[in-house]
Amino acid sequence: MQHYRTHLHDEAGTAALGAALAHALAPGxxxxxxxDLGAGKTALTRALLHAAGYVGHVKSPTYTLVEPYTVTLAGGPTGVMHFDLYRMASPDEFLDAGFREDFNNSNICIVEWPERAAGVLPPPDIALFLSVAGAGRDVELQALSAKGSQCLDRLRFAPNL
Ligand SMILES: Nc1ncnc2c1ncn2[C@@H]1O[C@H](COP(=O)(O)OP(=O)(O)OP(=O)(O)O)[C@@H](O)[C@H]1O
Ligand SMILES: [Mg+2]
Structure with a gap:
């Protein structure tokens, strides 16, 4: 599957999509x-991490730019790096912080506000778009690589419309 689009009625819908994604993840x-601000990017990531077995508090990486987690995937530990680049002053900051090294075959990287690091951020396997629609959210997922497409093929999500 290359493309998927649905409506998320409420925050529980966003959480359900995060959980479904958690079960479709692969390292790398x-x-x-x-x-936009408040669209639900962090809410989705929080649900994903909890469904992947992370037990602690998932806070927004608003000021730290990144929060690292370890989850168990297919029996082994996998790093999940949750970025929020909204407050990054320039793409150089991304390079200076050494964030490029976090993008490797063993980690999963989830990036809010990737626009802020245009030109230095490695390209995505999946692009997910959230937008306010009535009281809920519209969401669109696009696979942009074979790996991303395989992930969407594994996605089992049936929202309550
Ligand atoms: N499907 C939904 N319908 C209605 N409200 C939702 C839905 N999903 C999430 N929300 C609400 O929207 C808000 C999303 O906040 P969140 O911090 O996740 O946004 P964000 O996209 O990460 O914003 P930022 O760019 O500031 O980091 C929360 O208040 C959450 O309860
Ligand atoms: Mg956020």
């Missing part, structure tokens, strides 16, 4: 999360 995936 890069996921860009697009959407």
């Amino acid at each position: 995936l890069i996921i860009y999360l697009h959407g």
